[in-house]
Amino acid sequence: MASSNMKIQNENASVETKKTPKSSKNHSYDIDWIKNTNAKSFLPDQQHSLKKPVTDQGCQKRLSKYNGLVNRMSPEEVDEELRKRQLSTSGEIEIRRLRLKHHYKAQLMLGHENPFKMIQQHFEYIAVVDFEATCDNNQRNNYPHEIIEFPIVLINVQQQMIVDKFQSYCRPTLNPILSEFCTELTGIEQHQVDNAPTFPDVLRNVEAWLNERNLLSSHKRKCGFATDGPWDFAKFLRIQCRFNSIPYPRWAKKWINVRKEFSSFYSVQRCGITKMLKSLGLVFDGRHHSGLDDSVNIARIALELMKDGCILLLNDGVRASDPKFIDLNITGGDETKDLEEDEAKLDDNDDDDLYVSNE
Numbered sequence: 312m313a314s315s316n317m318k319i320q321n322e323n324a325s326v327e328t329k330k331t332p333k334s335s336k337n338h339s340y341d342i343d344w345i346k347n348t349n350a351k352s353f354l355p356d357q358q359h360s361l362k363k364p365v366t367d368q369g370c371q372k373r374l375s376k377y378n379g380l381v382n383r384m385s386p387e388e389v390d391e392e393l394r395k396r397q398l399s400t401s402g403e404i405e406i407r408r409l410r411l412k413h414h415y416k417a418q419l420m421l422g423h424e425n426p427f428k429m430i431q432q433h434f435e436y437i438a439v440v441d442f443e444a445t446c447d448n449n450q451r452n453n454y455p456h457e458i459i460e461f462p463i464v465l466i467n468v469q470q471q472m473i474v475d476k477f478q479s480y481c482r483p484t485l486n487p488i489l490s491e492f493c494t495e496l497t498g499i500e501q502h503q504v505d506n507a508p509t510f511p512d513v514l515r516n517v518e519a520w521l522n523e524r525n526l527l528s529s530h531k532r533k534c535g536f537a538t539d540g541p542w543d544f545a546k547f548l549r550i551q552c553r554f555n556s557i558p559y560p561r562w563a564k565k566w567i568n569v570r571k572e573f574s575s576f577y578s579v580q581r582c583g584i585t586k587m588l589k590s591l592g593l594v595f596d597g598r599h600h601s602g603l604d605d606s607v608n609i610a611r612i613a614l615e616l617m618k619d620g621c622i623l624l625l626n627d628g629v630r631a632s633d634p635k636f637i638d639l640n641i642t643g644g645d646e647t648k649d650l651e652e653d654e655a656k657l658d659d660n661d662d663d664d665l666y667v668s669n670e
């Protein structure tokens with residue numbers, strides 16, 4: 312099993328996130344919008360086409376082959392290989408197999424120009440969402456937020472870039488007139504929401520858009536949703552679905568909490584988008600509190616995390632035992648049981664601030 316002398320090509324790739332486009336339409340659902348506006352900078356251009364995939368497929372294949380070999384070895388063969396490498400032969404056979412597999416993986420990584428490329432990401436796509444909602448400057452905890460912007464920025468994990476996006480404004484019905492404060496904060500103007508569909512229609516359009524791209528497929532590794540913190544899904548979406556008496560979408564039951572992952576991966580305090588970018592040597596691109604621009608910047612952070620070897624997994628979700636979620640009518644499946652099981656895996660460390668700070 313000679314793995315240390317493997318010849319591995321340098322496929323070092325760097326991601327450069329381009330200037331954020333401004334939305335030119337009130338709501339738009341397809342990729343043509345991107346092609347027709349300056350958002351085309353998200354699509355592969357000459358420079359992007361020079362980029363190489365985030366993972367090294369050749370090495371991944373080799374690793375799978377080694378894993379297969381180890382699985383087929385007899386316990387005696389496993390021990391012989393372990394002894395050759397001066398590794399312990401104690402413990403149950405499955406542990407010994409894993410020990411050998413980890414050793415092969417480490418050897419492969421050591422011989423690799425960019426070991427992070429050996430890391431297999433969990434999802435094929437990551438869809439970043441950042442809602443904007445009605446608000447007021449002197450509001451309290453119980454302000455009846457309604458979602459007024461629903462953006463999605465889609466990352467192709469293998470290509471390591473933003474490949475698509477969706478944006479729609481939503482017409483609020485409880486407080487149809489936006490406060491001056493809200494317009495100033497989000498940049499969303501009255502006419503934009505006046506001409507937009509209401510949230511249930513927007514959600515239907517979102518799901519149609521996702522389905523067109525096969526992103527809601529039952530294949531669990533196809534697409535994971537990501538947000539900055541727990542608030543977008545656990546607060547805004549939950550309140551909105553309850554207000555509209557529509558089921559809470561199954562796909563938003565668990566998500567990648569980028570803020571939480573950033574803090575644990577780099578061992579830093581949880582902080583907002585601007586600070587996360589700053590610590591990565593980047594600056595916020597676009598307008599703060601624009602849902603689409605916030606999403607693009609969260610996507611940039613997610614891309615940097617993956618480039619640094621972080622595997623983005625679902626690390627946050629709605630909790631069955633949380634009284635706030637008891638009346639959630641989640642679409643499809645035995646969701647309550649699922650939630651109870653998953654809940655044990657989520658840590659309870661989320662700060663529950665009223666507002667997410669971008670700082």
Ligand code: AMP
Binds near residue numbers: 445599
């Ligand atoms: P963000 O994703 O940080 O842009 O915030 C999402 C939503 O939270 C905004 O659209 C507002 O409804 C609300 N929000 C954020 N910051 C504030 C704030 N300082 N005061 C009142 N509402 C806020």
Ligand code: MG
Binds near residue numbers: 600
């Ligand atoms: Mg935002």
